[in-house]
Amino acid sequence: MAEPGDAQISSVLTTVLGDSVLRPGSEEYDKSNGSYFSAFENEIKPAFIAKPSSPEQVQDLIKALRPHLLSGGCQVAIRGTGHTPIASSANVQNGVTVDTRGLKGITLNGDKSIVELGVGETWATAYTELEKHGLTVAGGRVGRIGVGGLILGGGLSMFSKRRGFACDSVTEFKVVLASGDLVRANAEENPDLWYALKGGLNNFGIVTSLKMKTFQSGDIWGGLTYYMPETFPQLIERTCDYAYNETDEDTHIMCSAGYGFGHQAITVVMYHTQGLENPPALQRFTAVEPQIKQMGSMRKSTHLDFCDELSKFTTDGVRQYWASITVKPDPSLLGTFHEKWQKAVEALKDADGFIFTLGMHPLTRTLLENSAKAGGNAKAIPPSDGPLLIILINPIWNAQQDDSRIFAYIRNLVAEFRQLASEKGLLHRYIFTNYADAVDSAIAGYGEESVAKLREASKKYDPEGVFQKGVPGGFKLPSVVA
Numbered sequence: 323m324a325e326p327g328d329a330q331i332s333s334v335l336t337t338v339l340g341d342s343v344l345r346p347g348s349e350e351y352d353k354s355n356g357s358y359f360s361a362f363e364n365e366i367k368p369a370f371i372a373k374p375s376s377p378e379q380v381q382d383l384i385k386a387l388r389p390h391l392l393s394g395g396c397q398v399a400i401r402g403t404g405h406t407p408i409a410s411s412a413n414v415q416n417g418v419t420v421d422t423r424g425l426k427g428i429t430l431n432g433d434k435s436i437v438e439l440g441v442g443e444t445w446a447t448a449y450t451e452l453e454k455h456g457l458t459v460a461g462g463r464v465g466r467i468g469v470g471g472l473i474l475g476g477g478l479s480m481f482s483k484r485r486g487f488a489c490d491s492v493t494e495f496k497v498v499l500a501s502g503d504l505v506r507a508n509a510e511e512n513p514d515l516w517y518a519l520k521g522g523l524n525n526f527g528i529v530t531s532l533k534m535k536t537f538q539s540g541d542i543w544g545g546l547t548y549y550m551p552e553t554f555p556q557l558i559e560r561t562c563d564y565a566y567n568e569t570d571e572d573t574h575i576m577c578s579a580g581y582g583f584g585h586q587a588i589t590v591v592m593y594h595t596q597g598l599e600n601p602p603a604l605q606r607f608t609a610v611e612p613q614i615k616q617m618g619s620m621r622k623s624t625h626l627d628f629c630d631e632l633s634k635f636t637t638d639g640v641r642q643y644w645a646s647i648t649v650k651p652d653p654s655l656l657g658t659f660h661e662k663w664q665k666a667v668e669a670l671k672d673a674d675g676f677i678f679t680l681g682m683h684p685l686t687r688t689l690l691e692n693s694a695k696a697g698g699n700a701k702a703i704p705p706s707d708g709p710l711l712i713i714l715i716n717p718i719w720n721a722q723q724d725d726s727r728i729f730a731y732i733r734n735l736v737a738e739f740r741q742l743a744s745e746k747g748l749l750h751r752y753i754f755t756n757y758a759d760a761v762d763s764a765i766a767g768y769g770e771e772s773v774a775k776l777r778e779a780s781k782k783y784d785p786e787g788v789f790q791k792g793v794p795g796g797f798k799l800p801s802v803v804a
Contacts, residue, residue, distance in 0.1 A: 354371050355413070366414065374421075392788065437452060450626055542624065561651065579679070640718055641722070655743060681714035691705040714754075
């Protein structure tokens, strides 16, 4: 591992990047290293932060570091906006963190049907530029999240029911391989790498930009509706009904139970992406009472505005993480989950600043069918497995002394959820990678056939395993499917 005084690594980085290398003790280093989504990433201290601003600099960086990565003398982390909360996912203790936020650029092709996005962009910057042309893409739901990490994990969009996962709109990646070569990966050129990167995270190279299909952007109707806690059984029933039966492909919903500051409330985030006000598809939610009217935000607005709204519901630098499982929609099972969640609230609410969310994100059969039509991805979820619900468990707290008990309690809770779902035959192998916990074998959840394809791609494009051994963060390819 590189140490702060390692002159050899320092010399390598300076040769490639000049002054764009940050070292401990500088104000710039502290600012950059303190800008992650979670405190757990902020608390890791790399020996160097490398800030390339072009694909060519990424190539030179990998070529220069390659011998040190292979020898074990250095480890690297790849950082975008740093929104994954897992410690060491996008930062590395005493190693080199490659900060890709300098890889900017938003470029439309001639007929404006495709946009190329540098991985240093956020969804907010992408949507802001595209809206000037009356366009958007099926990207992230939270504007301040980075383009690269969301896509490489698969990602969900408010357009997902019609267009599949966010990664399904990607027509091409540009990626720097372990050799230092910059290659294209699309349906015709390196198609196995194109498939692998759609959900394969940082296992194959450093993506510098990606191309996505654009489409016309008009008004969207939607926002947040808040309900009193006693409505949750009704909303569970209606979320399951939506998942199984709703055919309107221009809708998107998220249903959550939340606790914070001594109070509980239920929220449904819902959208009609064609701008139809209170459409029949969403009336199963808008009709539920009692609502907390003064907190609601239902309106007509733009894609960018709704994504900016969701950006305001999270704060950087606090103690927070996500855990997730995937189940078949079942009101009885979800009711049991809610009871267990309530017990967790009671057990942990004395932790300073404790906030706790239990969320449900539907993957309808239509979403999975449209994903498959777009060319498929590394998640490899057959449409026949749908509908499914992604269950999100999200605790937030302030004090380090509460870390061990909260991690232990929540991980036991998730294990209990898995056991309950498994006993009923309702547990699915898939774990939504963008919400997975550090202890999960997230990529193993893609299934044996897909994992075999990913291993083959790794052998082909990274035969010496640079990104398996030298880049420890993120979910690595399993050597044997669990």
